[in-house]
Amino acid sequence: MAYHQTSYFLFFFPLAVLCYQLTPERHRWKTLLFFNYLFFFFISKKLLACLLVSSALTHYVGLWLGYVKARHREILAQTAREERRERKQSLKQKERRIFLFGLLVHLGLLLFFKYTGFLALNANFLLGGLGVSARFTIPAWAAPVGISFYTLQAVSYLADIYLGKMEEDTNLGRVALYMSFFPTIMEGPICRYTETARRLYSGAPVNWENLTRGSQRMIWGFFKKLVIADRLDILVKTVFNGYVQYDGAVVAAAALGYTLQLYAEFSGCMDIVIGSGEVFGIKLPENFRQPFFSRTASEFWTRWHITLGAWFRDYIFYPVSMSGFAKKLNRNGRKRLGPVYGGIPAAACALFAVWLCNGIWHGSGWHYIFFGLYYFVLILAGNILEPAVKEFSERRGIDRACAAYRMWQRIRTFLLVIFGELFFRAVSLRAGFVMAGKMFANFLPASFTNGTLLKLGLDGKDFTVAACALLLVFVVDYLHERGFHIRDKVAGWRLPLRWCVYYGAIALVIVFGAYGAGYAPVELIYAGF
Amino acid sequence: MEKLKSILEAMHPGVDYDTCTTLIDDHILGSFDVINLVSDLEDAFDVEFSPVDIVPENFNSMQSLWQTILRLQDGE
Structure with a gap:
């Protein structure tokens, strides 16, 4: 049983809610x-x-x-x-x-x-x-x-x-x-x-408001999981399992596909989970906050799997930073290297512990450890380079607060995230390096136009459905980022219109969900960690 | 308090520390800054911070930081 399966949302969950409510x-x-x-x-x-x-x-x-x-x-x-x-x-x-x-x-x-x-x-x-x-x-x-x-x-x-x-x-x-x-x-x-x-x-x-609001959140989760993530899984699995036969362009498409799949899957599952909690009147902590709007790798981890990042910050980063060894290292470093760079070695020790643990926590494989250390390098490099980048920008008159610069930062972070996810999903560390190598040494742009992508298990209709659904998720994320809360807005609409939206959302999941004939059931990715 | 202000200003000049109450929430102080700041404060005020003291509430403003220092000096 898993949260996206009928055994959960049609039988187990309603039975649990009913028995809970009937109990004194x-x-x-x-x-x-x-x-x-x-x-x-x-x-x-x-x-x-x-x-x-x-x-x-x-x-x-x-x-x-x-x-x-x-x-x-x-x-x-x-x-x-x-x-x-x-x-x-x-x-x-x-x-x-x-x-x-x-x-x-x-x-x-x-x-x-x-x-x-x-x-x-x-x-x-x-x-x-x-x-x-x-x-x-x-x-x-x-x-x-x-x-x-x-x-x-x-x-x-x-x-x-x-x-x-x-x-x-x-x-x-x-x-x-x-x-x-x-x-x-x-x-x-x-x-x-x-x-x-x-x-x-x-x-x-259980009250009516919690029941309806929780159910709405769950439907949105099913949409992300069944319409996007499970559909993209076919392409991702085909390429990652048979990476030897594909060129760099196909690998890049699969890495992008996996990043989007993982986001839709994990954040969708969190919508189902948080919605389930909401029905019982339990406010669970949010785990995602529009991660692809992040401007740095460091910020990304304050928006993606938030509770894991916060756990590592509170129970590894600060305790290690506050240890006698790290404090001594910090003092000595700042005496020798000055106030700007002197604190880096001590912080690097704490950061290394965090990202090593992060990689190991995700799974028992060298590619997970590499994934963790990849972010260690990115975040450490970001902190080391920041003073130089700031000085360079001021000297060249570059406005780092302008929209164009922020957009460049977001695109750069998104590309770095995709590259990291390539190793995260790879069947082994060696496979990850082979796939990354293909992206740089054997990138054939023709693969995007000659129909190669249509031979990976998804047809044109699947790509169209996935693209439209991703666009919808992007619009919702964008609105959330701007502080516009859709559920609250819809809740204020008149009843017929409101229920049209709810039934429409359910219909979208039923009609466009990647389940049944032609689609293999897809396990929850993070349940395996 | 003036000593604390001068430490903060040396770390991040141009911030109005008398009124700012969102040093952590607005990312004026990052996690690397917090580590350096703790080191400076321990030297300047003869206190010892532990992980439990490293929470946003204690670092969000100069006032809350000052209260934390006084509490640590008191041996609580």
Whole structure:
């Protein structure tokens, strides 16, 4: 089962909403928890045990941390002011050990399920290179769907208690709900405890407004997923799986196609997820904010998979930046290199940790690690070059705020994103380099006009439908970027017109969706991460 | 407070730090700037920032930054 399948939106979701609503308010959280676990059982079967273990671990380590912190607060309150800082440091060590225990168990589970095969494969490669005949067995076990997402949620819960951002929750049910909310378990968004837990537990009734607004958002998600993403998948799969036989122009078209597919797929899925949450009265965090309007790679990651970027910023970038090593490096760097460039080495360390983790988080393959480090280089280079670009622009009288310059920045960022996605989607790192090489060394523009693109699984009608749908998504994104909120506008229209729009949107999905004869079912891309 | 203002002005001149309350929200201070700023503030005011102090609310204005420094000096 997945969010875009009929088994979800015609059966599971309506049944969950109905049972939730029919349950007395104070017991609704139990109904929700039951459906969370039922959903997880459908997608991961007996690996449901992993989620149960992770939830219990998160709860009890949180309680332990909370108890120790409270005890330490009492000790500090009785400590003389001049000794307080030193005493605080020593007490913090114990809190750190408890936090690290919870962190390492969670990361250990993630490593075991998701990366053992990758590690064994690379260890075997190394052993082969060293002439050792012994080999590790490549494990064949599957990882629980969503483990990458709920692990980050668990870690943020424990980190926030450890850092003193919030108190531990003594209610196991609330922690379990937070860890398992079925609309978010497969692809996120990665929620923070303070954003969703209490609302999930409150058992607020489903009301008409939430039901209609949530459903509208879901329809828009189905449109992006079924009309655009699943249609483009055919072309993308054909080229990426058989890249050897295509020239650079076809590869470039496929890289563009994949970038658009991924955006339509992931943001569409987020529309379905956020809409599902809205029906229950849960406001989930947004994961996309018109990413293709970004002017830099750095800005792109504040608009694309926002909750992941924010997680890495809060739990890796700043903690690494605030470590003793990074602070020392920063001071020394600024003494030797001056105030403009001196801070770069320390920031680069934190940035490297972020993007290495980002790449590894996305999957167990070298091409994912390359993808992460690609953005490390882009963002670091952007920061290093910024003072020089600024000075050059001022000297040459270039207005960096003018529309033309901003447009150039957006196009440049879009092209850089497409290039990165080529490696992200490639079947291996080597394949990524071969495909990138073709774009520079074997680019045949004739492929765009001689019908080659029509031999990749999509006919002229498919291209027309995809192009029109993408144009519609672009217009909607443009309006959002300008601060114009379409749903609010449509909600203010008279009833007949309003319902014509809603029925029209449903009809578009039914008529133009890439499903049924001639189209293979397409799994959710991010559910695989 | 004047010392804080001079540190901020050395980092990004031309900003009205007396009235600006969106230093982070308007991207006047980026994440690289925050790291450099923390280093300067720790040296200037003998305080120690931890990751929990690095939140937009503490860095959005000179006033909020000053309050954060006072709190850290107080050993809270």
